[in-house]
Amino acid sequence: MNISLNWLKDFVTWDCSVEELAEQLTLVGLNVEEISDFVREYPGVVVGYVETCQQHPDADKLSLCTVNNGESVSQVICGAANVKAGMNIVFAQTGALLPGGFKIKKAKIRGVESFGMICSESELGLAVKSDGIMELAPDLKPGTSIDELFGYKDTVLDVEVTPNRPDLLSHLGVAREVAAITGSLLNTPEVWSPPKAGKEAVDFTVEIEEFADCSRYTAHLARDLKVKQSPQEMINRLTAVGLRPINNVVDITNYVMFELGQPLHAFDLNKISGNRLFTRKSKGGEKFVTLDGVERELTDQDLVIADSIGSVAVAGVMGGQRSEVDEDTSDLLLESAYFNPSLIRKTSRRLQLQSDSSYRFERTVDWENVDFAAKRALYLLQKNADAHVVSNFVDRQDPDRAELNTVPLRVEQVNRLLGAEITTIEVVDILASIGLKSKLLGQASDRKSVTGQLMVTIPSFRRDIFIEVDLIEEVARIYGFNNLKIESNFRSGTGVKRRECDQVLDKAADYLTGSGFSEIITSSFVSLENVHNLGIVEGDYRFEMMRIHNPHHGGETLLRTTMIPSMLDTVRRNINADAEIPVKLYQVNSVFLPSLKLEHELRHEDEKLLPLERKVLQFAIAGKEEQAHHSLPMVLMELKGIVEQLSIDMGEQLVIMPGGDEPYYQKGLQFILSNSAGDNIGSMGLVSRSVLSKYNIDFPVSIVELDLGKFGLNVPTVKFVNYSRYQASTRDLSLIAPETVSYKSIIEAVEYSAGKLLVDVEMFDIYKGKNIPSGSVSLGIRLKFQSTKSSLKSKAVDVAINKVTERLSGTLGVTIRD
Amino acid sequence: MEWLTEMRENGLALIAEIDSIDSLEQVRVELLGRKGKLTTQLRGLKDLPDDERPKAGAALNKLRQEYEVLIEERKTSFAAQKEATLADGCDLTLPSVAPVTPGNRHPLTSVINEICDIFYGMGFSREDGPDVELDYYNFTALNFPDDHPARDIQDTFYINDKVLLRTQTSPAQVRIMEQQTPPLAVIVPGRVYRNEALDASHVAEFFQIEGLYVGKDVSLADLKTTVLQFVTQFYGDDVITRFRPHFFPFTEPSVEVDMQCMACHGDGCNVCGKTGWLEIMGAGMVHPNVFKAAGYDSDKYTGFAFGLGIDRIAMLKHAIKDIRYLYENDLRFLSQFRSVR
Numbered sequence A: 001m002n003i004s005l006n007w008l009k010d011f012v013t014w015d016c017s018v019e020e021l022a023e024q025l026t027l028v029g030l031n032v033e034e035i036s037d038f039v040r041e042y043p044g045v046v047v048g049y050v051e052t053c054q055q056h057p058d059a060d061k062l063s064l065c066t067v068n069n070g071e072s073v074s075q076v077i078c079g080a081a082n083v084k085a086g087m088n089i090v091f092a093q094t095g096a097l098l099p100g101g102f103k104i105k106k107a108k109i110r111g112v113e114s115f116g117m118i119c120s121e122s123e124l125g126l127a128v129k130s131d132g133i134m135e136l137a138p139d140l141k142p143g144t145s146i147d148e149l150f151g152y153k154d155t156v157l158d159v160e161v162t163p164n165r166p167d168l169l170s171h172l173g174v175a176r177e178v179a180a181i182t183g184s185l186l187n188t189p190e191v192w193s194p195p196k197a198g199k200e201a202v203d204f205t206v207e208i209e210e211f212a213d214c215s216r217y218t219a220h221l222a223r224d225l226k227v228k229q230s231p232q233e234m235i236n237r238l239t240a241v242g243l244r245p246i247n248n249v250v251d252i253t254n255y256v257m258f259e260l261g262q263p264l265h266a267f268d269l270n271k272i273s274g275n276r277l278f279t280r281k282s283k284g285g286e287k288f289v290t291l292d293g294v295e296r297e298l299t300d301q302d303l304v305i306a307d308s309i310g311s312v313a314v315a316g317v318m319g320g321q322r323s324e325v326d327e328d329t330s331d332l333l334l335e336s337a338y339f340n341p342s343l344i345r346k347t348s349r350r351l352q353l354q355s356d357s358s359y360r361f362e363r364t365v366d367w368e369n370v371d372f373a374a375k376r377a378l379y380l381l382q383k384n385a386d387a388h389v390v391s392n393f394v395d396r397q398d399p400d401r402a403e404l405n406t407v408p409l410r411v412e413q414v415n416r417l418l419g420a421e422i423t424t425i426e427v428v429d430i431l432a433s434i435g436l437k438s439k440l441l442g443q444a445s446d447r448k449s450v451t452g453q454l455m456v457t458i459p460s461f462r463r464d465i466f467i468e469v470d471l472i473e474e475v476a477r478i479y480g481f482n483n484l485k486i487e488s489n490f491r492s493g494t495g496v497k498r499r500e501c502d503q504v505l506d507k508a509a510d511y512l513t514g515s516g517f518s519e520i521i522t523s524s525f526v527s528l529e530n531v532h533n534l535g536i537v538e539g540d541y542r543f544e545m546m547r548i549h550n551p552h553h554g555g556e557t558l559l560r561t562t563m564i565p566s567m568l569d570t571v572r573r574n575i576n577a578d579a580e581i582p583v584k585l586y587q588v589n590s591v592f593l594p595s596l597k598l599e600h601e602l603r604h605e606d607e608k609l610l611p612l613e614r615k616v617l618q619f620a621i622a623g624k625e626e627q628a629h630h631s632l633p634m635v636l637m638e639l640k641g642i643v644e645q646l647s648i649d650m651g652e653q654l655v656i657m658p659g660g661d662e663p664y665y666q667k668g669l670q671f672i673l674s675n676s677a678g679d680n681i682g683s684m685g686l687v688s689r690s691v692l693s694k695y696n697i698d699f700p701v702s703i704v705e706l707d708l709g710k711f712g713l714n715v716p717t718v719k720f721v722n723y724s725r726y727q728a729s730t731r732d733l734s735l736i737a738p739e740t741v742s743y744k745s746i747i748e749a750v751e752y753s754a755g756k757l758l759v760d761v762e763m764f765d766i767y768k769g770k771n772i773p774s775g776s777v778s779l780g781i782r783l784k785f786q787s788t789k790s791s792l793k794s795k796a797v798d799v800a801i802n803k804v805t806e807r808l809s810g811t812l813g814v815t816i817r818d
Numbered sequence B: 001m002e003w004l005t006e007m008r009e010n011g012l013a014l015i016a017e018i019d020s021i022d023s024l025e026q027v028r029v030e031l032l033g034r035k036g037k038l039t040t041q042l043r044g045l046k047d048l049p050d051d052e053r054p055k056a057g058a059a060l061n062k063l064r065q066e067y068e069v070l071i072e073e074r075k076t077s078f079a080a081q082k083e084a085t086l087a088d089g090c091d092l093t094l095p096s097v098a099p100v101t102p103g104n105r106h107p108l109t110s111v112i113n114e115i116c117d118i119f120y121g122m123g124f125s126r127e128d129g130p131d132v133e134l135d136y137y138n139f140t141a142l143n144f145p146d147d148h149p150a151r152d153i154q155d156t157f158y159i160n161d162k163v164l165l166r167t168q169t170s171p172a173q174v175r176i177m178e179q180q181t182p183p184l185a186v187i188v189p190g191r192v193y194r195n196e197a198l199d200a201s202h203v204a205e206f207f208q209i210e211g212l213y214v215g216k217d218v219s220l221a222d223l224k225t226t227v228l229q230f231v232t233q234f235y236g237d238d239v240i241t242r243f244r245p246h247f248f249p250f251t252e253p254s255v256e257v258d259m260q261c262m263a264c265h266g267d268g269c270n271v272c273g274k275t276g277w278l279e280i281m282g283a284g285m286v287h288p289n290v291f292k293a294a295g296y297d298s299d300k301y302t303g304f305a306f307g308l309g310i311d312r313i314a315m316l317k318h319a320i321k322d323i324r325y326l327y328e329n330d331l332r333f334l335s336q337f338r339s340v341r
C-alpha cells in the first residue's frame, strides 16, 4: 500500500524526519518497505505566448509560430490544429526535459528550423491522450515555470499491511497510527451533510436478498454533474500512490477508497433500468462484461448487483460495462456497502479478478465507515463535478446485526504474557492512543497496580480485535517490543542429546563424505515419464503416486515414490558439466508411498489420506568402464565395499544378498539388503544400460538405497573382546573351483570346516583362462589361524587345512592346485 | 619524520610479499638499487634544512641496514628450500599421491545442523513433521480461517481439498502438542512447498526450522531471551537486532526479528534492500486458538513459537546471490563447502 505524505498531512502532523517516521511506523507494526520520492518536474518548460502563427511554407498540417518566453522570441513549429496567435501555451524550450527522459533539441522540419516544442497534456504526462496542445489561462505571465502549475513533489511510503489490519489500507488509517505515535490530533475530512430542511424524496429502492451476504447498502443519487478532468491536486496524489487518473467521478471513488478505505462504485443512473437495485446471487451461467471489457461467466455463488434487466456489477469486485460512467454521464448512483468478506474472496479468486475494491472487501471494511465514505465522496462530487446531491438516500441495514464491541482485558494477563510490569493506567493510555477506550472495573486505586481489570470498547474500524490476546498485542506493539526487558534468568532447558535417527544419519554422512560422496538435495516432484523410464509400471507399488492438483506451470506433477530419477538426473548434469569421474553423490530425502496405516493408528480421521513418508539414504557412483575381478563392474563392487564398511560403522550386520528384481537395475547385477532382523531395508544394483541411455549417461552407474527408518538403530554398546597375543600362522591355498560354485559358498565351507583356530579368510587372487580348465576358476585364498591360549603348532594347522580341503572337494568339487 | 615511518612500512610490506627468488631480486632493486627509493632519498638529503640533515641521514642508513638484513634472510631461506627440494635427487614438490577426495554435506544440511546444535544446547529436541500434510494442520488448527486472506500469504500446492504440501513447518506445532505434554521444547527442520513463480529468491521447495516452547508462565520476554541467545551464538556477539510487530494467524503477539545488515552496518545496501535490516525470523506467542486445537488450556499454559528460513540464512552466510544454486546440485557449487563445519 502506497501512502502519500502530502495526503497524510491532511489528517495528521509530525515533526520528525521521514526516515524517523518510517522507523517508528515499522516498530509499531506497519513495516515501511520503501521510501521513495515522487517528483514530477519540467526543467526548461515555461509558459509561452504565441505571438504569430502562420502555415508552414512546405507542410499543410504544420504551423510556424513565434513564441515569447518572457525574455525572447523563438521560432517553433507546431503540429497541433488548435494552435493560434494570442494563446498562452506550454513551451518546452531547447534543452528542456519532458517526462520519459525526452529531451528537446533544435530541429529542422521540412527545411525550417524549430527551437522547442509546444506541448499537449499527454506530453507533460498529465493525461493518457490529448487532442491538441494545452491552452493555459491568459493571465499567466510568459516565462513562468511550468513546475509552478503542474510540478509535484511528494514522498511515498510503501507500507506492508498485514491481512489482519484492513483499517491500514487507507490514508486515514495510517494517520491514526501516526497520531498514536506522535500524540498529534487527528483531523477528519470534510463531508457532505444532508440539508436539515426541504428534503427531496428519493425515487429509488434497494432490495437485499440476504443480509448475510450484504449487511449494509447505501445508495445516493447525484444529478446534473459534469464529467471532466479532476483538479490537479487530486490527479497528483492519485498518480503518486500509483493510480491512473481517469475522470473526476471515477477519480473520486478511487480517492475516497485510498483516503478512507471504503470501496465505492458509481453507476450511470440513466443506464440502470427501472428504479430498483437488487443485491442477490447471480442466476448462474450468466455472461457478464466487467468494466475491463472482459466477458465473465458468473455462478449462482457470486453476489451481484442487478437492475430489472440483469446484473450491473459483480458485488465488491468490479462494475459492469453496461452501467459505466462516461463523458456523457450526468446522473449517477453512488454505492457504498458492506459485503460478506469470504463471499467476495471466493468470487474474486474464482474469476481471478482481484481489484483494489475486492482486496478491501475480503479483508473486511468498516461498517460505520460505509456511510461516512459515501458522504465524503458526495462532498467531492459537489466540489469537483458540480453535482446536485439528492438530499434523501437509501441506507439498508441488517436489522439483526449484532457486533461485539467490548472486550475484557486483565492487566495481569498482559504482564504475564509479555513478561512485563505495565501498570493499569499505562495500559489505558496506550489503548487510548489508538482509539480504544477502556473502563476500569473495580477500584480507582487499581489504576497504579499491574493487575487491574478493564472493559475495552472496540471502535468499528478495529473489528480485528475479538479477544483479550488481540488487545495484549496492541499494548505490546505500542509499548514497543524493543522496550520489553530481557529476562536473563530464563532458561528454556538444559542440553539435550541428538535423537538416535539423527546420530545414525550423521555417522553415515561422515563416512560417506569421507569416502568422497557429496550431498545433494533434490525435488520431491517427479514426472510420470521419469518413472516410466525406470520401467516402473502399473502394478508396482511405486506406480501409485499422488498428483498435485494445481502444479507449477511447466513443473512436474507427481510426488515421487522413488529417488532414482533425481539421482540419475543429477549425475547426468554433473557429467555434462565436466565433473571429474567418478561422480559420487548421496542424498537423504523422502519418498511418498501409498499409506499402510491402520484405522486405529490414526490420530485424525483424515490421516488415512496421507502417504507413507519414507526417509531414504541413497548413494551412487558413476565411474569409468572398468572391471573388478572376474569381469564384475568396478562401480558396483566399489559400492558394495562402501556398503560393507558402512554396515560395520553402523554396528549392524547388514546382509547383502545377490538378488532382487528392480526393473532399473541390470538383471543379475543387483542385491537385496536386509538388517539383522531380516527386514528388507534396501537394494543395490548396477543401473541397466537401457535406463542410462534414456538419461544420456555414458558411464556405468551403481546405486544403493537404504530405508533410514530401519537402518542402524538400536545398536548394542560395544563390548571389548580380548585379542590373542600369540603368533598367528597363515596358509595360502590355490583352489580350482567350478564356475557354478560361488565364492561365498567356498568361504562358508572353509569357515565351517577349519575349526575354532581360524580367525580370518581372505581372497588374494582370482584367475580364469590359460592353464585353467574351462568352466573353472582359479582362486587364491589366505587362511589365518591363531589361538588365544598358546603358540600354534604347525601340526594343528595342518589338521585344519586337511579338513578344509576335504570339505571343499567333497561337497563343492573344489580341488587344490599343486 | 612521518615520511620516514611511512617509507619504512611500505618497504617492509614489500619484503613480506616476496614469494620467490625472482620477486626477491625485484624488491631488492626497488628498495636498495641505484635508482631505488632509499638511494633517491639519500641523494635528496642535501635539500633538507641543516638541522634536519644529520638525523635524517642516520635514520636512512639504519633503514638501509634493516632492509639488507631482511632481504638476506629471505634469500637464505629460499636457498635452503631449494636445497631441500632437490636433496638426494628427490623432488618433493611433485604432486602427492592423493587419497580419496572427500565430499561434503550440502550447505543447507550444514546450516540446519548448526542451528539444531545451538538449540540442543538450549534444551530443544528435534522432531519431524510430514511434508504431505492435512489442510487441518497446515491451516485450520493454526487459526487460519477458511476463505481468509491470511491464506494468500502462502500459495499452496493441493493434492485435494483436504491434503496439501505443507507451506510452513508450523503444522508440526499442533501435531507435537497432541503427542506431548508441557513443558516442551522442540525444533522441527523440514522441507516446505510454495506454488510461487521461480526467480533468484524464490523456489517452490525450500527449508525452514520451526521452534516451539510451551510451559507455565512463558512470556514474550522469554521468547526474546531465547531468540537473542540463538542470534548471538549463530551470528556473533556484536549483532544488533530489533523486534517488530507482525502478523501470523497462529501467534499473538507476533513479531519479526531483524538483524542489522552485516554488509552495510545499517546504512542500506543491495544485500538488505536499502533498509539496513535483514529479516531473520518470524516468531510470537502461541495463539489461544492453536492451544485449543491441540487440546491445551490456554489459561494454564503459554508458549512461544518461531520459524527460520534456512535458505536465506545459507545464502547470507555464504554470499550466494541466487537461491537456485542451492538446488542445482552442481559439484562446482557443492565442493566449495568442504571446510564448512
Ligand SMILES: [Zn+2]
Binding pocket: B261, B262, B263, B264, B265, B266, B267, B268, B269, B270, B271, B272, B273, B274, B276, B277
Ligand atoms: Zn545492507
